[in-house]
Amino acid sequence: MKPLLVFDMDGVLVDVTESYRETISRTVEHFTGTRIPNETIQEFKNQGGWNDDWKLSHHIVTGVGVDASFDEVKAHFQNLFHGNGSDGLILREKWVARPGVLEKLNRQFRFALFTGRPKEEAALTLNRFAPEIVFDPILGMYEVQNHKPAPDGLLTMQAAFYVGDTIDDARCAKAANVPFIGIAAPSNPLYVDLVFLFQETGAYAIVDDINYLDEVFAS
Numbered sequence: 684m685k686p687l688l689v690f691d692m693d694g695v696l697v698d699v700t701e702s703y704r705e706t707i708s709r710t711v712e713h714f715t716g717t718r719i720p721n722e723t724i725q726e727f728k729n730q731g732g733w734n735d736d737w738k739l740s741h742h743i744v745t746g747v748g749v750d751a752s753f754d755e756v757k758a759h760f761q762n763l764f765h766g767n768g769s770d771g772l773i774l775r776e777k778w779v780a781r782p783g784v785l786e787k788l789n790r791q792f793r794f795a796l797f798t799g800r801p802k803e804e805a806a807l808t809l810n811r812f813a814p815e816i817v818f819d820p821i822l823g824m825y826e827v828q829n830h831k832p833a834p835d836g837l838l839t840m841q842a843a844f845y846v847g848d849t850i851d852d853a854r855c856a857k858a859a860n861v862p863f864i865g866i867a868a869p870s871n872p873l874y875v876d877l878v879f880l881f882q883e884t885g886a887y888a889i890v891d892d893i894n895y896l897d898e899v900f901a902s
């Protein structure tokens with residue numbers, strides 16, 4: 684049986700700069716009246732522990748003294764993200780893999796997905812961009828008891844590698860004793876910090892995006 688390559692979704696398979704990250708910015712702006720730069724969001728992501736974008740949005744909003752409940756913030760976030768089904772920011776996400784890249788990797792590996800998204804939101808995106816590619820299993824936020832950086836999700840499968848884009852992903856892989864491949868996009872506002880954090884966590888490899896994964900496995 685082929686080894687199992689496990690992917691995180693956001694920032695790995697999908698560029699979410701204009702979708703999830705923009706939704707955080709707009710949600711914060713709605714409640715506080717102030718827009719935060721992408722760099723501020725990345726600072727939280729680099730701190731670790733902020734994999735859940737609803738919790739992060741609520742944390743930023745209440746952190747500047749605005750009194751809003753988690754449910755209010757989450758509802759506003761979801762409304763922006765899904766819209767009426769045809770105008771949500773989810774539609775701004777971009778599939779990262781160039782044509783043929785995943786198909787080629789798939790000859791060497793089976794694929795699985797371990798994401799902090801709800802499974803249904805992950806399925807929407809996979810069906811939209813890569814309906815023919817099989818990811819099995821797919822673990823989302825409600826399929827694990829403890830969220831990343833906890834290793835729970837990875838421990839339920841025979842992962843050969845975990846491909847992720849945040850320090851929580853790297854810590855999760857380390858705790859599960861699975862080699863980690865870090866995605867650090869040079870366009871990331873804190874690129875150098877992220878590369879350093881990945882190195883510090885003992886990453887097996889670090890690449891700009893998943894189109895370079897074949898170079899990691901070439902030797």
Ligand SMILES: [Mg+2]
Pocket residue numbers: 691692693694695847848849
């Ligand atoms: Mg991610």
